[in-house]
Amino acid sequence: MxxxxxxxxxxxxxxxxxxxxxxxxxxxxxxxxxRDAVSTPRSYPTDSALGLGDAAPRAVPQDALLALGSTIVxxxxxxxxxxxxxxxxxxxxxxxxxxxxxxxxxxxxxxxxxxxxxxxxxxxxxxxxxxxxxxxxxxxxxxxxxxxxxxxxxxxxxxxxxxxxxxxxxxxxxxxxxxxxxxxxxxxxxxxxxxxxxxxxxxxxxxxxxxxxxxLAATALSGAAVEPSDPAGIAAFAARAEPGLxxxxxxxxxxxxxxxxxxxxxxxxxxxxxxxxxxxxxxxxxxxxxxxxxxxxxxxxxxxxxxxxxxxxxxxxxxxxxxxxxxxxxxxxxxxxxxxxxxxxxxxxxxxxxxxxxxxxxxxxxxxxxxxxxxxxxxxxxxxxxxxxxxxxxxxxxxxxxxxxxxxxxxTMRAVHYPSGWQRVAEQVDDSGDIAVLPGGMFRKFRFSGPAPVLDPAPRMLPDDVLQTGELPVRGHTVAGEGTRAREVENLLLRGGPATDLADLGVGWVLVERTTPGPLGDSAQTLAQLELTYRDTDLALYRVPGDIAQRGSTTAQRSIVYAAHLLWGATLLAGPLVLLGTRVLSRTRPRR
Structure with missing residues (x-):
């Protein structure tokens, strides 16, 4: 050397x-x-993971890569x-x-x-x-x-x-x-x-x-490109002065x-x-x-x-x-x-x-x-x-x-372990409809995750789309997310609305995360109309009865987004492949 x-x-x-x-x-x-970091044993290529949900595609292609990679490791x-x-x-x-x-x-x-x-x-x-x-x-x-x-x-x-x-x-x-x-x-x-x-x-x-x-493809296909952001997010996310500086x-x-x-x-x-x-x-x-x-x-x-x-x-x-x-x-x-x-x-x-x-x-x-x-x-x-x-x-x-x-x-950064109930819930859920989650809000405090609030792991843990409002509590204010369906579903649950309305909104399941603080409102009235399919100390899973309205992306939209991800993957590999090819050619080229 x-x-x-x-x-x-x-x-x-x-x-x-x-x-x-x-x-x-x-x-x-x-x-x-x-906080914003959520890793799970397995994640899935849901509409949200592909950037085709109601919210802006802020975690694309990250979530799709994890959905693919977690099938292998x-x-x-x-x-x-x-x-x-x-x-x-x-x-x-x-x-x-x-x-x-x-x-x-x-x-x-x-x-x-x-x-x-x-x-x-x-x-x-x-x-x-x-x-x-x-x-x-x-x-x-x-x-x-x-x-x-x-x-x-x-x-x-x-x-x-x-x-x-x-x-x-x-x-x-x-x-x-x-x-x-x-x-x-x-x-x-x-x-x-x-x-x-x-x-x-x-x-x-x-x-x-x-x-x-x-x-870019997900933004265009999901309609997020025409959704303005909440201006309250500017002051909430502005840079902060640290002590003495x-x-x-x-x-x-x-x-x-x-x-x-x-x-x-x-x-x-x-x-x-x-x-x-x-x-x-x-x-x-x-x-x-x-x-x-x-x-x-x-x-x-x-x-x-x-x-x-x-x-x-x-x-x-x-x-x-x-x-x-x-x-x-x-x-x-x-x-x-x-x-x-x-x-x-x-x-x-x-x-x-x-x-x-x-x-x-x-x-x-x-x-x-x-x-x-x-x-x-x-x-x-x-x-x-x-x-x-x-x-x-x-x-x-x-x-x-x-x-x-x-x-x-x-x-502060340490590895945590999910209770076994999460895996059991993932096995129970089928593709009969999207999943609503209680308590309201996107952030959780679990007994196993430490004192800092964490993003709800359900959207990455479960095989169907989990509806999230995108609302972020920041500095004592709430910054609104994009889209309206998740907000409608959450409001319906908190006021104890009828299960038929959940079905009309495309919701086939309701997951209650029982050990985290957050608003529950009058959701008990709605939950009483649902079928309990799983319950333990941490989680309770309910099936929404009746015919569930079909929502979500079309086959054409998913095909376009899949193609865009394949193009990204090929681009990611371009440098290593060209370098490898160059070295192979240099070794096989006859010397003069």
Whole structure:
């Protein structure tokens, strides 16, 4: 093994060790169930999983991938594997980006990896349960790298060639990986379109549309594209000022999530200020080297655009948290369907990560030159021991203020076990109609899931569509969801309406989750008209009698969405397949 390969193995191994350190408690047997994160032993390709339900398709193709994958392996294991791979890919991708754009030594690469993995954005999104968003976050350094290679290949191979094909295939894979959720697709799409050459924009847009095909198709077919979002969501999901930092300082430190309960304990103390200042100082030390330097034109252009994206990523949510910014966004989501994706503006701070990682890596050389007394602006050779010492210091300064990101964010992320009744209920349900759930609302507090509220696991646990209103309790207010049928069904149950009305609305089953708090209203009057088919300490399942009205998607709609998912899957595999094909051809090509 040569020195270059050994270096890559070390950096990749260190990135894997960091990812495992963060997710440690979650790796025990069990399932991730924390706030928005729901994993189950088995999930199903229901209309909701395919994005064809009443609500906007926010978890497409994520849910369809889990429905397919959980037929082969346990769904909980699949989610944990994707999460660990995402954290590893974020760290290692940042290191590779620093190596290729800055020719950074191994110490500087490890600093870049630390910035990408060990920061408040990762901690807060883990605590909020946004494991699939972190897949989009992880794809960003790879998207930058792929777009850079696309630019460079266009200059060196103007008429086509293997290098150009590989670059485009890598970009396709990065966009598809980010496209596990619509927000991730937007993050990677903005990055790619900002970096490719002007004449490459049409091809890049087409590639982004292909990589985003599942949720674009579902949005068009489900009618969610014409549904405006509740403007109350703008203020509810606005970026939040953390102690001593203000909104802008919180965002610049890669924090500021809207949910004050989804932050590690260290971010509620003076350590939040200390950690943010240290991060910003390290990043600031590297900005001059990233913005200038003696690299080729494409390299320098990409680095400058990445810096610009970081500035926009911080300023956009900061402005969105101001009164006039919130008014502008409220108007946007009210009158422009589909713009509800912008309501959680702090998500877009992820765009700053590649720039922060590059700047931190570049900063390792700056102090090194000063330590050896070099004042010239030309590149100089710094002894590896100096760079390694500075890198070790930077890593310690980045990690220690956020010490509780380790081990499941202070043990908050852990594997849970569902009571056996859930499996028995899943076996009882047939396809006679959709499922309504009591108590009302989408969030639960189970005895087995810990103190934090969790999304109801029923929609992913049961083989038929589970109706959910999409209403979210945030900061003492309720943000309305899209669609009306689930709300009609919930209101009917809470006022004790007749079972025949449930049947007319396409409801064939009612599941009562008996150990979680929530409104039940006069539902006992309705339940008395239904057939009890299963009951234990945790759950009670009722069948709705009579003829159930058929609701849901058509065969044509499902066929189109299935085709879109297949297209996404092929795009995801494009990079590895092209790389494999290139290597096979290079080995079989006769040598001259």
């Amino acid at each position: 040569n020195a270059s390969s050994r270096e890559r193995v070390i950096v990749a191994g260190a990135s894997a060790a960091g990812a495992l350190l963060v997710t440690g408690p979650l790796l025990r047997p069990g399932y991730l169930l924390l 346990d769904g909980g294991l699949l989610v944990k594997t994707i999460l660990v791979l995402a954290l590893w890919a974020a760290a290692y991708g940042a290191a590779v980006l620093a190596r290729e754009l800055l020719r950074a030594p191994i110490g500087a690469q490890l600093v870049a990896a630390t910035v990408a993995l060990w920061n408040p954005y990762v901690a807060e999104r883990l605590l909020q349960g946004h494991w699939s968003l972190l897949a989009g976050y992880a794809a960003l350094p790879w998207t930058v790298l792929a777009a850079y290679r696309v630019r460079s290949a266009a200059a060196t191979e103007p008429s086509g060639g293997g290098r150009k094909l590989s670059a485009w295939a890598m970009l396709a894979t990065a966009l598809a990986a980010a496209g596990l959720t619509p927000t991730g697709a937007l993050l990677a799409g903005c990055t790619a379109l900002a970096l490719v050459r002007l004449r490459q924009l049409p091809a890049a847009v087409a590639l982004w549309c292909i990589a985003s095909a599942p949720w 203000g909104t802008l300082g919180s965002l610049a430190g890669l924090g500021g999530i809207w949910n004050a309960a989804a932050v590690p304990d260290s971010r509620t103390t003076l350590l939040a200020v200390v950690g943010t200042l240290l991060l910003l100082v390290i990043v600031a030390l590297g900005i001059p080297a990233v913005a200038s330097g003696t690299a080729a034109t494409d390299n320098r252009h990409v680095r400058r655009i990445v810096l610009l994206l970081a500035a926009v990523a911080i300023l956009f949510p900061a402005l969105g948290a101001t009164p006039w910014g919130m008014h502008a966004l409220e108007w946007l989501v009210t009158w422009v369907p589909g713009t509800g994706l912008l309501r959680d503006t702090q998500k877009y701070v992820a765009l700053a990560m590649p720039a922060y990682a590059l700047c931190a890596a570049a900063a390792c050389a700056g102090p090194g030159r000063r330590l050896v007394g070099v004042t010239t602006r030309h590149p100089v050779s710094v002894h590896p021991a100096v760079t390694s010492t500075v890198a070790a210091l930077f890593i310690a300064l980045l990690v220690l203020p956020l010490y509780d990101l380790a081990w499941g964010v202070g043990g």
